[in-house]
Amino acid sequence: MRRGDLLRWAVFAVAAFVMNFPILATLVTALKPPGEVMRNPSLWVQAPTLENFATVLTVSDRLNVYHYLWNSTVAALIGAVLPMVVAFPLAWAMVRRGVGRAVLFPTVVNLRALPLIIFAIPLYMMYAATGLLDTRLGLGLILAIVNLPLALLLLVNAVADLPVELEEASRMDGARLPRMLVRVVLPLCRPAFVTTFVFGFITAWNEFLFGLILTTRDAVPMTVGASFFFATSGGGVQWGVAAAVMIVAALPPLVLGLVMYRRITGSMVAGAVKG
Amino acid sequence: MAGIELRGLTKSFAGQDVIRGVSLTVAQGEFCVIVGPSGCGKSTLLRLIAGLEEATSGTIAIGGRDVTRLDPWDRGLAMVFQSYALYPHMSVRDNMAFGLRTARVAEAEVARKVADAARMLRLEGLLDRRPAALSGGQRQRVAIGRAIVRDPAAFLFDEPLSNLDASLRADTRVELAALHRALGATMVYVTHDQVEAMTMADRIVVLDGGRVRQKGSPRDLYERPADTFVAQFLGSPRMTLIPVDVQDGQVVLPGGGRLSAPWAGLAQVGLRAEHARITAPGGGVLSGELIAAEYLGATLSVLVRVADGLTVAALAPPHLRITPGERVGIAIAAADLHPFAADGRRIDG
Incomplete structure (x- = not known):
């Protein structure tokens, strides 16, 4: 060397x-x-x-780390996948047809700039009325709203980068809009979908505020559940146990990021036009 | 296969007229080349036929059926794009099969048609590759194959050769012409390259500023161009336009040379390079200074300045020994001249 x-x-x-x-x-x-x-x-x-980890991984009458992990997984999956489902057709319509580009797009993207706490009170009342309080679906839905701006931004850019000739070629090939979107546009946006999913899942997994406000027992996510471990045996903060639960809580998004990282990079459209 | 008929077709983008009233009939089985300089509207015209743009007014009929308001998928046409537009996430096989599968053709039939097209286009060994792993010429053939398998009413080509290098372009030109003969298909082909137009077309349509300047066989257009635009657009070297006076029934050329000619209202004459014969100074009706002589093997392409701002292109025999700076004469036969009026129209109609 x-x-x-x-x-x-x-x-x-x-x-x-x-x-x-x-x-x-x-x-x-x-x-x-x-x-x-x-x-x-x-x-x-x-x-x-490994004593601290043993404590974390042991189910007690008050604490159940597996329950929190499961809640977080379900809620984060809803929070990561739902925005993509909603944003993909919207992104195509915005890019190719100009639908909502003037008002809707900046409005949705600017959602990210708002402090989320201002949603807390109306959301709590709405959730209480609809029975969504303390459910994984309820938590997943609000996480989907949190992720929507990023999903829309990434997918709008992905669609805008596709050569329009590919869509025209599929129209000449007889494909109507749904088939064109599913068979041509969607596969070519795959890198953007992977990126959106990874960032969305990680954001949803790490969310604390809504988990704290909207769940009490059945749907408590890992982030909130982790805080329960800080004072396991009354008294002062159990630093060793708290550290161990943080490591456990951080592992799933970390592993996801490492596994998916390779797929985030790389373009799908090589060889489409010219070359 | 079917013919295509355009009537009074216009297209405006944001108030800008791109196509200004084009009427054109492409006969069944005809190879029709639409040619013109960039910005003349030729690609827009093709996209109107394809259905990728909607006509502002006028009608389009394919095989006698009015398709003006139909979407592209209902017109039964196939198009080869300038950029090829192959689906990058699909194999060559799937690229070619996409249209058939969209039409829900039985899978056995799809396989047979793809195999037939692959054989015709020498793509058999490449069927499982992705477009990214193909050369430019191979991608081009896949794009053509994708069109062939659908057995369309007509083929539309949008400058399909412009991304190929020169030698491949010449080969593909020959192959496309052969393909046209083999399929007997109606083809509409857009290009800015007059050589492609001359070599492949049954009929050329010269488009300029969104209007048809002239349509006819390559020979018609070359030998009897309807105006100075068509005259100068087709042919290489470009036709020289020489402003003339008419006195006592005789044409007076710059420098005083005279030719007898019968045309009334003559303002300029067109002279093809092959009709200008280089002679000794004073030996022809024009004379001037030789400013360039390009040896091309079979011919010698020369430029002679006969007056300020007027340069005549001529083709001379390759053995002629002349050097730039020399004075030479140019002999012309009156019968070879193309007579044009001051507004550029041909006079002898």
Whole structure:
């Protein structure tokens, strides 16, 4: 290895360490036995243990981590998939027909700029009236609203990037609108769908506010459930257990991101026109 | 197969007239080439026939059926796009089968038709590849194959050769002409390349500013262009237009040379390069300074400046030894001249 390479790797290593420090600190804390957390602030664990994880993964009468994981999975899937289903036809209509481009598009995209808390009170009343309070569907629906702007933005860009000749070719080939959308436009937008899904799922999974407001027992998501572990045995904060539950809660989106990352990049339209 | 009939077709985009009243009949089985400079509306005209644009007024009939207000899928036409527009996420086979499957043709029939087209276009070994893995010429053939399998009422081509390199273009030109003979299909072909138009067309339609300037066989258009635009658009080198005076029933050329000619109202004459014969100075009706001589093997393409702002293109025998800067004469036979009025129209009709 040349000296330039060595230097470069050293810089990368330092940067990776600094940026991931909070995660490393959490992981290390999760591996320390209860007494050591307060006594030993270093990153070196003197007596590594899985005790905290065992506590987290054990179902008690008050806490059930599997229940929270399942709630989060269902709600996040609804929150990630539903916006794509809604936004895809809308994105096509906006790009190709100009539907809603002047008013609807900026309005929806600007939803992201609003502090979500202003939805809380009306939403709580609506959910109470419709029986959606403390349901996974109810939580998933509001997460879908949260994700809609990003989904629309990404899919609008994806459709706009497709050569219009492909759609014209399919019209000449006899395809009416539904077949053209499903067989030609949709597959070509796949990278955008993957990106939308990954970001949407992660956003939905990590959402805390609506989970806290809209659920009490049956549909408590992982983020809210994790907070229950902080004071497991009354008294002070159980730092080791809290760290362990954070690691457990962070794993699913992390794994999803790693698995899907490769698919986010790369264009589908190579070889369509010219070349 | 079916003929296509356009009547008084117009198209405006945001108040801008792109097609201004085109009437045209393409006979069944005819290879019709629409040619014109860029911006003349030729692609728009093709898209109107395809149904990808809606006509502002006028009618389009295919095989005697009025299709003016029909969507593209109900017109039974196939189109080969300039960019090929192959579906990048499908194999060559699926690209060709897409239209048939859309029409719910039985899968065995789809396979047979795709195999037939693949054989005709030498694509058999490539059926499982994606378009990205094909060369430009192969993509082009897939685009044609996609059109063939559907057995359309007519084929529409939008500058299909413009993305190919020169030698492939020449080969594909020959293949397309052969394909036309083999299928006996009605084809409407748009190009800005007058060589493609001359070599492939049964009939050429010259379009300019959204209007038809002239239509006819390549020979008609070359030998009797209706106006100076058509005269200069077809043929290489371009036809030279020479402004003339008429005195005592004689044509007076720049420099004073005279030819007897019968036309009334003559303002300019057109001269094809092959009809201008290089002679010794004073040996012809025109004379001037040789400004370029390009040796092309079979001929010598020369430019002679006979007056300020007037350069005559001529083809000379390749063995002629002349060098730029020399003075030469140009001999012309009056019968070879194309007579035009001041507004550019041909006089002898």
